[in-house]
Amino acid sequence: MHILTAIPNCYFRNLEHPAVPPREEFQMGNRFGVSGVEQFSWKDLLDSFSCTECGRCQDLCPAHNTGKSLNPRRVVHDVKVNLLEKGGKPLIGPKGEGTSSEESLWDCTTCGACLSVCPVLIEHLPKIVKMRRHLVQEKARFPEELLNLFENMEQRSNPWGIAPSERGKWTSVLGERSFKPGETEYLFFVGCAGSFDSRAKQTTLALATTLDRAGISWGILGKDEICCGDSVRRLGNEFVFDKMARDNVAMFRERGVKKIVTACPHCFSTLKNDYRQYGVELEVVHHSELIAQLVGDGKLKAPKKAGQGKVLFHDSCYLGRHNDTYAAPRAVIEAATGASPGDFERNRENGFCCGAGGGRMWMEEQTGARINHERVKEALKQQPDTICVSCPYCMTMLEDGLKDQGAEKVRVRDIAEVMAEALNDR
């Protein structure tokens, strides 16, 4: 069967590059998410018939590799079996052929490895998000730790639940840095991690001082900034995401924001790709791209200071696979240290998730080995001095993983920190 359907399946692939979940219409009487096979789109169903069962997706899946319930190949297979049996079985329920378990749906980190490796371009990810939407929105059934997350997002517009008035506090050492409509060039969308997480705040400051050194005009929204909504969208809480996205888009329009820089790949991908569905075309750059460009343009003199020892670079899923950006962060490290960083065994398109994507950052990891431990062990084989990241979630996961493995002497640094440290040393 797959021989017949695989070719049209490739032809009908989603043209939005990272499989951005479709929007939902919040009308009375609508169904939200997918609970039965008939609610999938025709493309979702065509996908299921195109699978050659080659197993590449399961080989690369971080959840499957660490002994969790999720197997992306099975998700697609179960959709097909369920359809062939005309929905006689529940689509979501006790694990069995034709049925995905709730546990397996919550295991997904949305890293996108399954999508990128599939030879017939099957889109596993949107199916999982659609089924999560049903569980969250129609049934309010989700791991209990998410109750707190959803409340924090709705009430305080950030996952930590810290008062919104604290958001701009990190600028206290720099002075007033508000975005001024018509004057400021770049909106620095700091993001929740960069504003509230004490470790990520160091990256924020490093980026701010690097941009200052390059003479870039930037400003922040301060207490008016709200979460981009990445986690809630991937977790299937589309209703809350939709409100956040509309509020953000309205604010960008009101303040005349055109260019945005952010140090978080989740903010980056959401603002750049997901918000397109809300009718805005923003010029969003990840800080790796902007710093690399500033070095290229000669606005930042590449310091080329060795001082980080042996450096490995860990690809963030949402910068790499979801947005095809592999060269820029490596170029920043090379400009800062004078040498291109080493790679993990699994890198770039085949990179292995840190375990925090898809809202997993806010959930307990109870089954199997920990994904961040796997990734850290992979790094330790090469005995690095520094692991470089380009994402605040990866930072947390790898630092925690190193601590758990008793390898705290290995540092984790964001690319902006590496650049700022090298610039300060000159």
Added chain:
Amino acid sequence: MNILVCIKQVPDMESRFKVNGTGDWYDEADLAYRMNEYDEYAVEQAVQLKEQLGNQPEITVLSIGADRVGEALKKALAMGCDKAVQVQDNDSARKDPWQIANIIAAYAGDKDFDVIFTGMQSQDRGSAQVGVTVAELLGHNCASTLVGFEYADGVVTAKRELEGGVKSVVKVPVPALVTCQLGLNVPRYPTLPNIMKAKKKELQLVPVASLLKEEAATGTEKLYPPVKSGGGIVLEGDLGDVADRLLGILKEKTTVMK
């Protein structure tokens, strides 16, 4: 069966509070509001009781305050209450617990509520007086600080939290009023279809003047943050040295070593 739930909308306790211009309450500017935590347990318990009785009881949810309390009422409706009452009062923060209880009792007086749920206290004022005063005014049986609730044959079996970790179990025949404490239940996350249905549920507006005939029994003289009385000390350096210094401080400034 008729059920009443009384809820209050309070500021998010994560907010930074400032004293207002008249020095008798907090400044409302820049505050985000939500349903009082203890009242969420009250709503949840009311909805669980309704479900237990085959969805037959009708739940009315009541809140006193300015129009912003509509948001808290909407959440209660989305959680499963049937209709909402807003007692319109832009100056509810200046009403004392006696007046608030009288407003609720005046509303509930002729409506034959079998069970009334309130939070144990509000997160902002924390007087813990309103629920029990309403019960007194209506002549209902009352149990406060509930961490367990069962209902059968017209009797509420209430598990109450007392001081020092002690619990007591009391049986309260209806009509009864109970006040709800942390640990009673986990308030549900409203589903999207229920959020949408809530928009179509009845919201009745009642002017406060039609219910309140009582003068305040207490008034707020002054509101101010506590005076800072010394900060903490951080001891740093060699571990043995730090231990010696700590011992010295404990001996000199406290009685724990005597």
